[in-house]
Amino acid sequence: MKSVRCVDLCKTYRQGDLEVTGLDHVDLEINEGGFVCLSAPSGGGKTTLLNAIGGLDTPDSGEIYLAGDRIDNLSKGELAEMRLHQIGFVFQAYNLIPVLTARENVEFVMEVQGVAAASRRKRSLELLEEVGLGGLGDRLPAQMSGGQQQRVAVARAIASRPALVLADEPTANLDSQTSDQLMELFVELNEHHKTTFVIATHDQRVMAYARRVIHMLDGRIVDDERRDEA
Amino acid sequence: MxxxxxxxxxxxxxxxxxxxxxxxxxxxxxxxxxxxxxxxxxxxxxxxxxxxKAQTGHLQVQAPGYKDDFKIRQVVPNAKQLADDLRQGLATEEVAVRAAAFALISSGDRSYGAQITGVEPARESLVSSLPGLVTEGGFLSDPMAEEIVIGSVLARNLRVGVGDELTFIGSGRDGSFAAAVVDVVGIFESGVPDMDRGFAQVPLGFFQDAFAMGDAGHAVVVMAPGLLQVGATQARVEALLPADADLVVHDWDALLPGxxxxxxxxxxxxxxxxxxxxxxxxxxxxxxxxxxxxxxxxxxxxxxxxxxxxxxxxxxxxxxxxxxxxxxxxxxxxxxxxxxxxxxxxxxxxxxxxxxxxxxxxxxxxxxxxxxxxxxxxxxxxxxxxxxxxxxxxxxxxxxxxxxxxxxx
Known part of the structure; x- marks a missing residue:
């Protein structure tokens, strides 16, 4: 079963007076449980592809399937519902809600999903424990290090038990040691929960963890390097 | 939370x-x-x-049309008996009869037009604040006495004080000439210029004699327990009116639209x-x-x-x-x-x-x-x-x- 399938994706956008090609006839298939890195220099199209797969941005043409369901023709509301239940996002800048504690940040998504208060409290504490932040649930983001905040973001991303986690430069603001810890966490989650990870990065250290690295340039896939993955 | x-x-x-x-x-x-x-x-x-309190009371029983056309012939017949019935039916003392006419009031060579109201001296204070506003002399006491209480501006205009005599001339209910000489027993100051200038009260019995009213009046004034109970009291008063009586009950809103x-x-x-x-x-x-x-x-x-x-x-x-x-x-x-x-x-x-x-x-x-x-x-x-x-x-x-x-x- 394919977790992600993109067929002939094209996307252009304007940057000032310039028309930039974000995606140029991209075809891509990612298996369930995959651990894939999208590698490209800045402006190479990796974030555009990640946004398209996550339903945050719509392609100009082409088709996108998640777990076999086409998503590029869904309404905004349907896409939001899909993101809420099927996809977890991890961003470069952590992007936690600053006025909520670590536990509340994780719980918030579950509350939106309609999970009962007792269940979401229990699960948020378990998730924080799983990402190595047991006992820090009552801290506000400002009271945590960058690495800790990114771990909270990971806990938030997997709170809804998504089949797919999309991470955009997740280690860009972290030191090398913290980056390694985060990537080890991703690998662990991938192996234990069979969650598919698609990580946009240009960090070689991050790519070293991937079982497949897709290289992009100017919106095109120029190389598909498969390591352990079929 | x-x-x-x-x-x-x-x-x-x-x-x-x-x-x-x-x-x-x-x-x-x-x-x-x-x-x-x-x-x-x-x-x-x-x-x-x-x-x-100073003017209309909460409710008045009147002859139809009297509110809009102040004619002396539009009366409430047997008014005191009706008032007694309402007092009994409503279980309240705050019911009083009034009758009113316009007259020319004179003292020496000075004359002014005024509204003379006949009131029940013992009951008027229950439905009106006017008896309490008398600043000189006292209020009326004898239902038949030839006495008058006048507004302070009218007293000043007529240049009279307590104890002086006044003459009034008007038209009776039957069209006859209504005239009498009365003693000023009190002067009130309401603070309302129109009232102080053109308003006077005499005992009801004396008024009925002077204006050939018989046992009739022009209004039976009723006070409700409070403003919020006016509607309910009005309904009760209407129910207490004799079936054959050609009378209407107005609330304060109708009586004082201004x-x-x-x-x-x-x-x-x-x-x-x-x-x-x-x-x-x-x-x-x-x-x-x-x-x-x-x-x-x-x-x-x-x-x-x-x-x-x-x-x-x-x-x-x-x-x-x-x-x-x-x-x-x-x-x-x-x-x-x-x-x-x-x-x-x-x-x-x-x-x-x-x-x-x-x-x-x-x-x-x-x-x-x-x-x-x-x-x-x-x-x-x-x-x-x-x-x-x-x-x-x-x-x-x-x-x-x-x-x-x-x-x-």
């Missing part, structure tokens, strides 16, 4: 100074509204009570000003919430990327406004209510109030009413207007695209 509620509450205090400024505007307007509305209600109540119109005109002009105040507060809220939404564009983009719908985020903005409004309302009602409570016992005045109050038989101090209506009407409207004002920033979220929002600085 759910997380959305906590999030809304904490979001409010991200910019404490801005939130307090907006809440301050709400508190100020709420205090002002609580004070002004309570003052208005207190003034209206005083205007009504005083005007009714009073209600004056109150309505004051009410409308006051609410026009309150409306401007509320709109200003609403714009202040709009500004605050718009700024707040614009500042959090990136954050909203992130939350939307997690699957939170714009509608839910819009409700979050409305909840933030409602919480801010509730803080403003609670503080405004507490402070405004405290002020009103203090003034309720100590009274309030301002330059020109005595002169204006005189027109409505009001005292020189106003005592605001402490009521749920006065305390909550204004603040609830401010709260509602604030929430409505934040619809625009909330609706802006509907057009927000997660990717564009996340790129915002």
């Amino acid at each position: 759910n997380i959305t509620f906590r999030l809304a509450w904490r979001n409010l205090w991200r910019r404490k100074r801005r939130t307090w400024l907006t809440v301050g505007a709400m508190v100020f307007s709420n205090i002002l509204l609580v004070f002004m509305i309570s003052l208005q209600l207190g003034m209206y109540e005083m205007m009504i009570v005083n005007a009714l 009073l209600k119109q004056a109150i309505q005109a004051d009410f409308v002009s006051a609410w026009f000003m309150y409306g401007i105040l509320i709109i200003l507060v609403a714009f202040s809220v709009l500004n605050t919430q718009l700024m707040s939404v614009l500042e959090r564009t990136k954050e909203f983009g992130i939350v939307m990327s997690l699957g939170v719908t714009p509608g839910r985020l819009g409700r979050l903005v409305l909840l933030e406004t409602a919480l801010m409004g509730i803080v403003g309302m609670v503080l405004g009602v507490l402070l405004g209510g405290g002020l009103v409570l203090w003034l309720h016992f100590n009274g309030f005045t301002y330059p020109g109030l005595e002169e204006m109050g005189g027109k409505f038989n009001l005292p020189g101090r106003i005592y605001p009413t402490v009521s749920v209506l006065g305390l909550l009407t204004g603040p609830l409207i401010v709260l509602a207007a604030s929430v409505v004002a934040s619809f625009y920033p909330a609706l802006r979220l509907r057009w927000m695209e997660p990717v564009a929002a996340m790129r915002a600085a």
